Amino acid sequence: xxxxxxxLIVFLIIPISIIILYYLKPKNKGNILxxxxxLIVIFLILLSIAxxxxxxxxxxxxxxxxxxxxxxNTPSMRPYxxxxxxxxxxxxxxxxxxxxxxxxxxxxxxxxxxxxxxKPGGNILLISDGNNNxxxxxxxxxxxxxxxxxxxxxxxxxxxxxxxxVSISGDVxxxxxxxxxxxxxxxxxxxxxxxxxxxxDDNITDTIHVTQRKRIPVEYxxxxxxxxxxxxxISGQGDEISQNNIFYKSVFVIPKxxxxxxxxxxxPLSKILHELYSVDISxxxxxxxxxxxxxxxxxxxxxxxxxxxxxDYIANGGGLVVMGGPNGYANYEPLLEQMLPxxxxxxxxxxKNAAVILIIDISGSTGDLTGDSVKLGIEKGLARQIIExxxxxxxxxxxxxxxxxHTIVPLSRYPDNSKVKDTISRLTSxxxxxxxxxxxxxxxxxxxxxxxxxxxxxxxxxxxxxxxALNVAYSMAEAGIKIYTxxxxxxxxxxxxxxxAAKGNGIYLKRDQSDGIRLLFGxxxxxxxxxxxxxxxxxxxxxxxxxxSLNATIYGYNNVFTKQNAQALVMTSTGxxxxxxxxxxxxxxxxITTDNGNxxxxxxxxxxxxxxxxxxxxxxxGNPGKSDDIRDGETGIPLEIHISSVNEPDMAFDGRPLxxxxxxxxxxxATIIPDSEGFHDISGYTIAVNAPAEYREIGNNDLIPxxxxxxxxxxxxxxxxxxxxxxxxKKNTAMIQARVELATLFLFAALLLYSxxxxxxxxxxxxx
Numbered sequence: 001x002x003x004x005x006x007x008l009i010v011f012l013i014i015p016i017s018i019i020i021l022y023y024l025k026p027k028n029k030g031n032i033l034x035x036x037x038x039l040i041v042i043f044l045i046l047l048s049i050a051x052x053x054x055x056x057x058x059x060x061x062x063x064x065x066x067x068x069x070x071x072x073n074t075p076s077m078r079p080y081x082x083x084x085x086x087x088x089x090x091x092x093x094x095x096x097x098x099x100x101x102x103x104x105x106x107x108x109x110x111x112x113x114x115x116x117x118x119k120p121g122g123n124i125l126l127i128s129d130g131n132n133n134x135x136x137x138x139x140x141x142x143x144x145x146x147x148x149x150x151x152x153x154x155x156x157x158x159x160x161x162x163x164x165x166v167s168i169s170g171d172v173x174x175x176x177x178x179x180x181x182x183x184x185x186x187x188x189x190x191x192x193x194x195x196x197x198x199x200x201d202d203n204i205t206d207t208i209h210v211t212q213r214k215r216i217p218v219e220y221x222x223x224x225x226x227x228x229x230x231x232x233x234i235s236g237q238g239d240e241i242s243q244n245n246i247f248y249k250s251v252f253v254i255p256k257x258x259x260x261x262x263x264x265x266x267x268p269l270s271k272i273l274h275e276l277y278s279v280d281i282s283x284x285x286x287x288x289x290x291x292x293x294x295x296x297x298x299x300x301x302x303x304x305x306x307x308x309x310x311x312d313y314i315a316n317g318g319g320l321v322v323m324g325g326p327n328g329y330a331n332y333e334p335l336l337e338q339m340l341p342x343x344x345x346x347x348x349x350x351x352k353n354a355a356v357i358l359i360i361d362i363s364g365s366t367g368d369l370t371g372d373s374v375k376l377g378i379e380k381g382l383a384r385q386i387i388e389x390x391x392x393x394x395x396x397x398x399x400x401x402x403x404x405x406h407t408i409v410p411l412s413r414y415p416d417n418s419k420v421k422d423t424i425s426r427l428t429s430x431x432x433x434x435x436x437x438x439x440x441x442x443x444x445x446x447x448x449x450x451x452x453x454x455x456x457x458x459x460x461x462x463x464x465x466x467x468x469a470l471n472v473a474y475s476m477a478e479a480g481i482k483i484y485t486x487x488x489x490x491x492x493x494x495x496x497x498x499x500x501a502a503k504g505n506g507i508y509l510k511r512d513q514s515d516g517i518r519l520l521f522g523x524x525x526x527x528x529x530x531x532x533x534x535x536x537x538x539x540x541x542x543x544x545x546x547x548x549s550l551n552a553t554i555y556g557y558n559n560v561f562t563k564q565n566a567q568a569l570v571m572t573s574t575g576x577x578x579x580x581x582x583x584x585x586x587x588x589x590x591x592i593t594t595d596n597g598n599x600x601x602x603x604x605x606x607x608x609x610x611x612x613x614x615x616x617x618x619x620x621x622g623n624p625g626k627s628d629d630i631r632d633g634e635t636g637i638p639l640e641i642h643i644s645s646v647n648e649p650d651m652a653f654d655g656r657p658l659x660x661x662x663x664x665x666x667x668x669x670a671t672i673i674p675d676s677e678g679f680h681d682i683s684g685y686t687i688a689v690n691a692p693a694e695y696r697e698i699g700n701n702d703l704i705p706x707x708x709x710x711x712x713x714x715x716x717x718x719x720x721x722x723x724x725x726x727x728x729x730k731k732n733t734a735m736i737q738a739r740v741e742l743a744t745l746f747l748f749a750a751l752l753l754y755s756x757x758x759x760x761x762x763x764x765x766x767x768x
Contacts, residue, residue, distance in 0.1 A: 005051035044750035063121030072128030107134035114141035130701030162190035165244035194236025227686035248688035263297035268597030268605035298325030315585030319620025325595040341566030341582040354452040361459035367429035401438035402431030436468035461493035473503040533572035556600035
């Protein structure tokens with residue numbers, strides 16, 4: 001097909017032809033032929049001026065063959081062969097255009113380096129352990145590279161030397177004569193082993209022989225207030241990096257916080273409280289005063305005046321924990337109910353059968369990376385987890401959606417669910433996001449089902465028809481179909497997903513709460529039913545649940561629903577929230593819907609499980625100690641000191657005066673840059689200073705190859721590096737549309753025709 005760049009010139013052919021014919025007015029056959037030839041010549045010249053061309057498909061290049069090598073030359077790379085980067089550069093530069101950019105110093109801004117070097121259609125070879133500890137993340141950089149048609153390749157190395165590192169993690173404050181928990185993490189590289197020594201206030205408390213990477217939990221009781229020191233040392237033969245063999249941590253010990261317990265009975269709860277806090281017990285409500293938190297234990301209700309006092313107390317920063325029991329969560333004043341993260345509900349109704357319809361987002365945005373994984377891959381994993389948690393008698397249906405819904409699994413029983421999971425595994429991403437048609441399809445699917453009806457939307461919530469989707473969700477809830485939502489991706493529209501769940505009388509869960517998915521449906525068959533209700537964590541990233549293990553069964557609870565903006569942290573096997581939390585004004589409120597351990601929840605208060613109770617109360621208390629913010633730091637990195645004071649503080653760092661600036665009402669800030677490791681003094685406060693994290697983060701980051709491959713890149717070891725150039729050429733070679741210019745051809749045709757006309761005219765003249 002012939003196309004023209006300048007279409008207007010083509011349209012001029014008709015009026016020009018008319019003008020020529022008008023003036024020339026051929027009267028005989030000879031003249032007509034000559035005029036016709038001249039017209040054709042003029043036509044061809046005009047067509048050539050219009051820049052004619054055609055498109056053909058041919059093999060061509062879609063990107064550059066140039067390779068930019070980003071080589072990590074930071075301290076964490078010392079256990080690896082340091083000549084690899086130069087050898088790879090020499091090999092590649094002799095075969096294609098190549099350059100090298102070194103990352104040096106005591107931090108690894110790998111993501112920043114990728115973003116600095118990336119070009120549209122370009123190629124980057126990353127030589128690193130993948131431990132990014134400064135600037136933008138590698139995932140963010142790889143995503144950006146993919147969006148501009150660039151590719152990141154990764155050379156993975158194995159360490160040539162052995163190394164061990166140690167670090168300590170835990171709270172910055174401890175309560176006197178109460179258990180203080182912290183963790184010691186030992187990281188090993190190669191086949192090394194060594195001895196770990198733990199010091200507290202310069203006294204050795206334990207020695208442990210370590211042969212592999214491990215996390216060691218430590219519990220300690222401080223019996224004096226003020227600053228304390230924790231130090232961990234690791235030693236072994238053949239250790240490459242000495243800067244990561246010692247870690248320092250400071251802890252500030254405070255008095256037991258004052259709390260008010262409203263209760264008229266002794267219980268396992270009250271016993272724990274007396275061990276950990278300074279407890280004021282009252283059988284009836286009284287003004288909390290200066291107490292850090294109030295615990296209502298199985299309280300049936302408060303007067304309007306009491307609720308008003310409690311509301312002001314919480315709004316101004318106090319904490320509240322409401323325990324359940326036979327009298328709990330009943331007859332509450334509206335003002336008290338307003339403060340709680342839950343709302344009391346009716347009795348649980350269980351159906352014989354349940355239907356679960358999965359609504360899975362497969363729009364184009366689910367092909368993006370989130371963290372270290374592709375969204376759609378996470379969605380498939382969540383769907384598989386839900387399917388595996390259902391009983392053999394439950395009904396399953398699956399709808400995938402982008403701009404239109406696709407019913408990929410009809411609603412039915414699937415005792416062998418392998419085909420259902422296989423169907424989901426083959427889903428691919430593409431298209432726009434229109435959720436309301438998918439909800440309508442689920443509505444139609446579940447409309448006539450006799451039993452519990454549930455729909456689960458797995459999506460990032462970025463829908464083009466959010467208002468319409470909310471309307472459908474409301475209609476489904478009115479018809480008795482519950483809608484649960486699971487957000488996938490760091491860019492999830494949580495506001496919409498929460499609203500969708502609220503409209504559908506369900507619950508919104510983040511991806512990290514997926515362990516609790518199987519708890520959501522009271523109607524679903526529960527394998528191996530018992531008289532009690534096992535508890536499971538459904539959010540492991542909250543202060544209350546982080547690092548806590550839970551193995552408890554309760555035998556009673558108050559039936560409640562978590563409010564829209566609250567966080568459900570622990571649920572029963574029937575989907576009832578047991579521990580929920582939220583902020584109310586400046587304060588924090590926690591709902592615990594089982595009892596104090598006297599009747600229903602004895603296991604929850606044993607040694608192994610009771611930490612979640614103390615964590616809940618600590619969360620309600622907030623910051624019970626000093627108002628100043630003085631934290632540990634690293635050498636060479638600016639460390640801010642925040643002090644609350646009426647006047648400008650007069651403080652010194654290791655005897656050197658600090659220069660403070662006022663940042664707010666009675667708030668001051670100073671900045672120091674520590675230059676040596678160990679413990680340092682700030683006018684009576686102790687801080688710990690460690691070597692930069694670069695020294696501790698040793699070994700290959702196993703997530704990086706997955707990130708690279710998910711974005712279309714490749715991972716090589718050193719013996720496979722010769723594949724890099726062919727792979728780049730293959731990636732950059734594709735069938736492309738090439739433009740072939742035809743103007744010269746049209747001019748040649750015009751010249752040829754004009755020449756023929758002249759020759760014929762001369763011949764006619766000769767023979768006459």
